[in-house]
Amino acid sequence: MELRVNVFREAYEYVITNSDRFLEAAKVHLSISVYALLIAIVICVPLGILCAKKQWLTDPIMGLFNSLRVIPSLAVLVIILPIMGTGFAPALVALTILACPPILINTYMGFRGIEPAIIEAASGLGMGERMIMRKIELPLAAPLLLSGIKTSAVEVIASATLAAFIGGGGFGTFIINGLGMYKFSLLLVGALPVALLAILSEIGFSGIERLVTKYQR
Amino acid sequence: MKEAIVFEQVSKTFPKAPKPSVNETSLSIPQGSFVTILGASGSGKTTLLKMVNRIIEPTAGTISVFGKDIRSLPVTELRRSIGYVIQQVGLFPHLTIEQNIATVPDILGWERQKTAERIDYLMKLVHLPENYKKLYPRQLSGGQQQRVGIARAMAGDPAILLMDEPFGAIDAITRKKLQDDFKQIQQELGKTVLFVTHDVEEAMKLGDQMIVMNEGSIQQYDTPLAIMSNPSNSFVSSLIQADDLFQQLHLIRAEDRMIALTNETVTDGVPTIQGSESLKTALQSLLQHNAPYVVVENDKGERLGQITLEQLNLQNGR
Numbered sequence: 001m002e003l004r005v006n007v008f009r010e011a012y013e014y015v016i017t018n019s020d021r022f023l024e025a026a027k028v029h030l031s032i033s034v035y036a037l038l039i040a041i042v043i044c045v046p047l048g049i050l051c052a053k054k055q056w057l058t059d060p061i062m063g064l065f066n067s068l069r070v071i072p073s074l075a076v077l078v079i080i081l082p083i084m085g086t087g088f089a090p091a092l093v094a095l096t097i098l099a100c101p102p103i104l105i106n107t108y109m110g111f112r113g114i115e116p117a118i119i120e121a122a123s124g125l126g127m128g129e130r131m132i133m134r135k136i137e138l139p140l141a142a143p144l145l146l147s148g149i150k151t152s153a154v155e156v157i158a159s160a161t162l163a164a165f166i167g168g169g170g171f172g173t174f175i176i177n178g179l180g181m182y183k184f185s186l187l188l189v190g191a192l193p194v195a196l197l198a199i200l201s202e203i204g205f206s207g208i209e210r211l212v213t214k215y216q217r
Numbered sequence: 218m219k220e221a222i223v224f225e226q227v228s229k230t231f232p233k234a235p236k237p238s239v240n241e242t243s244l245s246i247p248q249g250s251f252v253t254i255l256g257a258s259g260s261g262k263t264t265l266l267k268m269v270n271r272i273i274e275p276t277a278g279t280i281s282v283f284g285k286d287i288r289s290l291p292v293t294e295l296r297r298s299i300g301y302v303i304q305q306v307g308l309f310p311h312l313t314i315e316q317n318i319a320t321v322p323d324i325l326g327w328e329r330q331k332t333a334e335r336i337d338y339l340m341k342l343v344h345l346p347e348n349y350k351k352l353y354p355r356q357l358s359g360g361q362q363q364r365v366g367i368a369r370a371m372a373g374d375p376a377i378l379l380m381d382e383p384f385g386a387i388d389a390i391t392r393k394k395l396q397d398d399f400k401q402i403q404q405e406l407g408k409t410v411l412f413v414t415h416d417v418e419e420a421m422k423l424g425d426q427m428i429v430m431n432e433g434s435i436q437q438y439d440t441p442l443a444i445m446s447n448p449s450n451s452f453v454s455s456l457i458q459a460d461d462l463f464q465q466l467h468l469i470r471a472e473d474r475m476i477a478l479t480n481e482t483v484t485d486g487v488p489t490i491q492g493s494e495s496l497k498t499a500l501q502s503l504l505q506h507n508a509p510y511v512v513v514e515n516d517k518g519e520r521l522g523q524i525t526l527e528q529l530n531l532q533n534g535r
Contacts, residue, residue, distance in 0.1 A: 121301070124296055125370070
């Protein structure tokens, strides 16, 4: 018991005395996660919509991303290593690849799940394609789309820890160092903020989801 | 009378289909008429309807609405001027009832005040309580949802309404009420209605004119009474069961067969029925009261005519 309390106090003291290193790690961790998520959204939302509308695209693209999903996060990071070397960029690429499948698949499902009669009614009333997209399809697909982004966000924040293995920086650095030095307090300096971030993003996205699904309650 | 919709040699063959869904069809729909299109599934009746607002594009021929080729203006503009109601209703689940009804006014950029007044008027017209405005579609029953569907289709005050089996998915009791209410709305506002159904009774009851379709061609286009008493071929005859006397009595409206009231007609203590009721009801009334005739009234209680046993014998006195 004594030991555990000490470990937390040591972790706290480490953060205080090395606040610049801690803040730098936080900055890298957050920015790499946010960039990976944003790039994945920009690529996968339009791609998911396209898959939902063009039947012939569905199988090849969904198949590709579904197989990507099976590869463990660490494996993706390690596979990138010989191709792109170490640092921020390869870590970002690896994380983006990880973030893609949930967003793509949920966008596809969100758009496929819209009753065709709703679209027929909308165009029958004289809405153009773009207006249907903006006023009908996007809002109706939004709940699933957001839950895809939420899954990706949590996954990316957790996996960004592994980015430290290929020199990407972030909270993972503390964990690797802590493991190497056999120092539990340092491990905690990395692990606790990551857990907290993951939980916060889960809560944040759930809140947005609740807002857009108000009509279902 | 002015023609609202005119088909000229219109055909539609779907890709890879062995034969056309609609085959070289010409017809005209007069303004203000309620025309029902009756046919089995695969008869081409829905294809015929959906070509008017270009949900389906014909492969040959021209369709014009109020004298104008429907291809002469942008498709969205055409559709905003034609009301469209479908069986699955297709309300927007994420929008409230009033937002649903406001769809076309919003597209047309109406002022808020004008749209709000229009919503109030339409909700009253289709018998929806005012406090439903803020509800979402899933909070309404199927029948109520279709009332919203009709209000939404009429929001831009279109002269023409296209309806694709609008009451097909609604239970029998609610359906009867919706039919009665909608028929009344149509008569009140003088809209031109093209109404697809596979229900013989519904087609006869609602239509001033009725189109019977089979295998992509119009078999007969006439008043329900004329089709019933004089089916043009064996297909029409079997579809409407023209040889079944009870069916006939059930489908013919009293006001279509009644004769004028004569001076010696005593109208005290004589049974009365509504003009929109069927001859079957008239017969029932005659037998129940053991009366020589029944008086036919309109919904305001004014006497329109009478029906005796002679009018119920459909084989004579056409």
